[in-house]
Amino acid sequence: MTRTDYARAVCNLVGPSCLLIDEKDGWPALIELQLSTGTVQASLHVGIIHSHARQAYEVRLQGPPGRGHPVTALPGTIPLIIGLWAATTPHVLVAAQPEIRVGIDKRLTILFPDRLCLEAQQFGWAEPFRNKKDQLHWSFLPQLLPAFVEFYQGGLELPPKQIQIAVVGAGLVDAPDEAASVRARQATTRLIRSARFGKTIVTAYDKKCAMCGLNFGLVSGAHILPVSAPTSTDHPTNGVALCENHHRAFDRHLIHVHPAQRTIRLHPSIVARARHDAQTQAFVNAMYGTLVAPADPSFIPTQRMFEERYIYYKDDYKWVK
Numbered sequence: 001m002t003r004t005d006y007a008r009a010v011c012n013l014v015g016p017s018c019l020l021i022d023e024k025d026g027w028p029a030l031i032e033l034q035l036s037t038g039t040v041q042a043s044l045h046v047g048i049i050h051s052h053a054r055q056a057y058e059v060r061l062q063g064p065p066g067r068g069h070p071v072t073a074l075p076g077t078i079p080l081i082i083g084l085w086a087a088t089t090p091h092v093l094v095a096a097q098p099e100i101r102v103g104i105d106k107r108l109t110i111l112f113p114d115r116l117c118l119e120a121q122q123f124g125w126a127e128p129f130r131n132k133k134d135q136l137h138w139s140f141l142p143q144l145l146p147a148f149v150e151f152y153q154g155g156l157e158l159p160p161k162q163i164q165i166a167v168v169g170a171g172l173v174d175a176p177d178e179a180a181s182v183r184a185r186q187a188t189t190r191l192i193r194s195a196r197f198g199k200t201i202v203t204a205y206d207k208k209c210a211m212c213g214l215n216f217g218l219v220s221g222a223h224i225l226p227v228s229a230p231t232s233t234d235h236p237t238n239g240v241a242l243c244e245n246h247h248r249a250f251d252r253h254l255i256h257v258h259p260a261q262r263t264i265r266l267h268p269s270i271v272a273r274a275r276h277d278a279q280t281q282a283f284v285n286a287m288y289g290t291l292v293a294p295a296d297p298s299f300i301p302t303q304r305m306f307e308e309r310y311i312y313y314k315d316d317y318k319w320v321k
Contacts, residue, residue, distance in 0.1 A: 003027045003064065006046035010084060013091055013142035015181055027064050028072055028079070035150045036189040041077045042149065047108070049083040049094060049117065059085070059117065061094060063108030071101045071108065078153065082145075083110070085117040090176060092120040094139045095148055112137050124167030124184065127160045141172060143181040147188040156195040163188060190227075197221055197234045204294040205241030211255070211264060212286045214243040222247050224305040229312045236299040240291065245283065253316035259306035262291040268319055 001009075003026025011020040011031060021041070022030040028043035047061045061083035063069060073079040079102055083094035094117065096110050112129050119126035120139035129137045140148055144167070151158055166187035167173065171180040201221030208215045222242045225232045232238065240257075242250055249255050254267040264287060274281040293300045310317050 001048075003046065004029065006048065006084060007031070007044055009086075010044065010046050010082060010093065010142065010145075013084075013093075014145045015143055015178065017143075017146045017185070027069055028074065030074060030077065033146045033149055035146050036192070037150065040149065040153075041074075042080045043072055043074045043077045045071055045079070045081045045098075045108075047081075047083055049085045049087070051087070051114070054111065057113050057115070058111050059114045061096070061108075061110040061112075067105050067107075069107075070103050070105045071098060073098075073102055078149070080149070081108070081110075085139075088121070090121055090141060090173075092117050092139050093142050093145060094120075094137055095145075095152070096137050097135050100135065110137070122173070123164040124173050125160055125163040141167070141176065141184075143172060143176065143184060144188060147185060147192065150189075150192050151195070154192070154196055154199070156192060156199060158191055158195050162191055166191060193234060194227070197223070197239060200236055201239035201299075202241050204236055204239075204296060204299040205292070206295065208241065208292075209243035209246055210240050210292040210294075211242060211246040211288055213288070213292070218243050220244070220247055222250055224301055225308045225312060229308065231308060236294075237302045238305045239299075240301055241294075246287075253313055256310075256317060256320045257291050257306055259303040259310075262293070262301075264289060264291060265320065 004023040007023060007026045007029035008020060011018045017034040019032040020029060021032055024030060028045045030041065031044045032039050032041050045063065047063050049059050049061050051059055071079055071081060079098035081096040081098045081101065085092045085094065116126050116129050116137060116139040120141060124141045126139040138148060167184050170183035170187050172184040198221030202219050207219055209219050219241050221239050223232065224238050224240060254270060256265040266284065270280060274284045
């Protein structure tokens with residue numbers, strides 16, 4: 001097979017969301033991917049993955065031999081380095097970090113453990129592999145290439161286990177037809193949407209919890225009006241940065257924030273327990289009396305978001321008087 005054959009094979013495996021625009025010489029080929037946010041063009045470099053590596057558990061992805069074939073980003077495109085594992089079915093793709101290899105004029109050789117491919121076959125998405133040079137590699141079923149590009153380009157962090165649950169639940173692993181592919185893309189898009197929202201909110205709050213100031217990378221973005229509500233939005237004014245403890249308590253309706261004054265109230269059960277439990281008292285003492293606002297005024301949560309939250313969860317906030 002030629003390099004253009006490899007590019008055609010990858011596009012065929014990805015499905016309707018991947019269009020081969022110009023084969024060129026296959027290194028790269030010009031493709032267009034349909035993401036949830038629109039289309040993006042990519043310079044696709046594809047190599048076949050084989051087992052001729054140093055260790056029994058390793059596999060190897062190689063680009064064209066010799067010099068004169070660097071990884072290239074065609075004008076207006078993003079570069080992609082993709083390995084195609086076709087030794088067994090289902091076929092899977094392995095993606096390497098492309099930007100660190102663009103323009104390097106020597107033979108591309110990438111080694112990684114075969115578990116990356118095997119895990120992707122079993123669960124649709126694999127735990128990323130970081131090599132000794134601190135370079136990351138991902139593996140996934142081909143239908144998820146658009147989701148990978150959206151996730152990677154956004155600089156997002158997504159727990160692999162969440163993606164695996166979504167992909168397996170969509171039926172893509174057991175029945176990889178177009179209907180399952182659509183469900184899997186929708187499920188992963190929801191995860192990406194949530195991760196993008198969370199990153200925006202955490203950045204707006206300087207990575208600190210708005211209820212206690214904790215950071216240490218333990219802060220996430222919480223929707224005020226949840227995604228399940230018909231009028232929910234991913235606008236930053238519908239979010240607040242919370243540490244794991246306060247996020248969990250907020251989701252369980254144990255914390256109330258006054259819509260206008262932003263004052264914080266705790267559920268009576270927490271207040272009562274704090275009277276005789278030192279750990280609960282420490283939790284209470286660590287909290288601010290008022291929700292901290294982000295530095296950018298345009299990111300400050302709106303009164304309407306809190307009001308709609310309490311309407312949506314009216315039975316859960318009967319304790320607020």
